Amino acid sequence: MRARTLDEALNALAAHGSAAKVLAGGQSLVPALAMRLSEPALLIDINGLAAMQAIEWSGTHLRLGALVRHAELETSPLVRKHAPLLAMAAPHIAHPAIRNRGTLGGSLAFADPAAELPAVAVALDATIVLMGRGGTRRVGAREFFRGLYETSLRSDEIIAAVEIPPMQPESRVAFLELVRRRGDYAMAELAATARITDGRIEAATLVYFGVGTAPVLAREGAQALLDGLPAARLRAAQAALDRDLDPPADQHGDAAVKRHLARVLLQRAVTALGMQSR
Amino acid sequence: MSETHAIRLRINGEEVSRRVSPRQSLADFLRDDLGLTGTHLGCEHGVCGACTVRVDGGIMRSCLLLAVQLEGAEVETIEGLSESGAIADLQAAFHERNALQCGFCTAGMLITAAALLETNGAPSRAEIRDYLSGNYCRCTGYHAIVDAVEAAARSRRQRQDR
Numbered sequence: 001m002r003a004r005t006l007d008e009a010l011n012a013l014a015a016h017g018s019a020a021k022v023l024a025g026g027q028s029l030v031p032a033l034a035m036r037l038s039e040p041a042l043l044i045d046i047n048g049l050a051a052m053q054a055i056e057w058s059g060t061h062l063r064l065g066a067l068v069r070h071a072e073l074e075t076s077p078l079v080r081k082h083a084p085l086l087a088m089a090a091p092h093i094a095h096p097a098i099r100n101r102g103t104l105g106g107s108l109a110f111a112d113p114a115a116e117l118p119a120v121a122v123a124l125d126a127t128i129v130l131m132g133r134g135g136t137r138r139v140g141a142r143e144f145f146r147g148l149y150e151t152s153l154r155s156d157e158i159i160a161a162v163e164i165p166p167m168q169p170e171s172r173v174a175f176l177e178l179v180r181r182r183g184d185y186a187m188a189e190l191a192a193t194a195r196i197t198d199g200r201i202e203a204a205t206l207v208y209f210g211v212g213t214a215p216v217l218a219r220e221g222a223q224a225l226l227d228g229l230p231a232a233r234l235r236a237a238q239a240a241l242d243r244d245l246d247p248p249a250d251q252h253g254d255a256a257v258k259r260h261l262a263r264v265l266l267q268r269a270v271t272a273l274g275m276q277s278r
Numbered sequence: 279m280s281e282t283h284a285i286r287l288r289i290n291g292e293e294v295s296r297r298v299s300p301r302q303s304l305a306d307f308l309r310d311d312l313g314l315t316g317t318h319l320g321c322e323h324g325v326c327g328a329c330t331v332r333v334d335g336g337i338m339r340s341c342l343l344l345a346v347q348l349e350g351a352e353v354e355t356i357e358g359l360s361e362s363g364a365i366a367d368l369q370a371a372f373h374e375r376n377a378l379q380c381g382f383c384t385a386g387m388l389i390t391a392a393a394l395l396e397t398n399g400a401p402s403r404a405e406i407r408d409y410l411s412g413n414y415c416r417c418t419g420y421h422a423i424v425d426a427v428e429a430a431a432r433s434r435r436q437r438q439d440r
Binding site for chain 2: 031
């Protein structure tokens with residue numbers, strides 16, 4: 001069915017329960033249908049919901065409708081200004097023809113462990129706005145992703161929007177991935193933010209993905225970037241990553257390979273953030 | 279399973295009205311219902327790029343869209359782009375550089391390359407490879423395709439300078 005309003009979509013979702021699937025960009029759902037991995041009795045097409053397509057700066061946060069396409073994240077001046085990490089990540093999502101159709105909300109709801117946008121949402125401490133017939137829930141991205149393709153989205157809810165807190169003037173961001181070919185699933189990826197005042201790192205956030213079942217907030221590695229002698233920080237942080245990450249083996253390599261790649265990404269991120277030799 | 283829905287859209291500039299099954303992809307609709315077989319179906323799950331078409335101006339995978347979703351849309355296929363002459367220079371460059379062998383990927387390659395040249399008139403070879411990374415070719419090894427796109431971009435710039 002083609003939903004004309006959000007209420008219509010929510011009513012259909014409530015009536016059909018898990019037999020229904022919400023169809024946004026369809027760049028993950030339609031392949032799953034084609035391969036018979038998913039066989040819903042009803043698809044609820046929400047592409048016509050204009051209210052979920054907007055990108056707005058409210059004065060206190062950037063609000064992105066769930067139907068914002070990946071290609072818009074690349075080009076939107078508001079995204080570049082208020083969430084540059086999102087604009088940096090978007091060109092790494094699949095290929096141009098996919099980015100013209102795939103949506104922000106769809107990517108978050110699907111929660112692929114190697115997907116860029118869930119990790120960026122965690123790194124930016126975004127709030128995910130969930131709507132159901134019972135009302136609206138706001139869930140922090142750090143609580144939203146629970147595990148492999150698993151989120152706290154309930155079966156009768158739809159992601160309506162994502163709210164991103166304002167970028168601080170002293171914040172810097174880096175987005176890095178190790179990938180054999182542009183657009184492929186990466187071997188290991190890192191979204192990083194840091195607050196730097198007078199050349200000193202006062203806070204850092206490291207979110208790894210493609211190395212676990214969901215985005216991984218590397219708290220010990222980030223903390224190690226702040227402590228101790230400047231010259232020893234990077235190596236200490238790289239060592240601390242071993243406590244943050246417990247990567248499962250995949251087609252790209254075993255856990256030891258993944259840990260090595262994570263250390264390489266950290267070094268590159270530190271360089272990119274301009275933290276080196278400070 | 280016999281349920282169908284009426285859709286009306288524009289395909290290559292012409293108004294089309296049909297009834298479609300809700301499960302039919304745009305790619306199958308173009309090929310089976312309209313006989314527009316220039317759009318090729320390779321993997322049927324969005325990986326190979328052979329079925330790339332333009333929808334409302336932007337390139338998309340026609341195997342990942344359902345025909346029923348395209349009410350009111352403007353679709354362009356390789357047939358439309360060929361007949362209008364819009365990509366004649368790219369097609370000539372592909373021919374001259376041997377950028378096709380079996381031809382299966384060619385329609386998708388041309389549509390994707392045309393979209394690149396609209397946004398970037400002077401792409402580097404690396405940028406061409408990045409942009410075409412979602413289009414598989416199992417014959418050429420890509421080198422000749424990159425050559426052709428680079429050559430077409432160069433001759434467009436030369437024409438503009440004159």
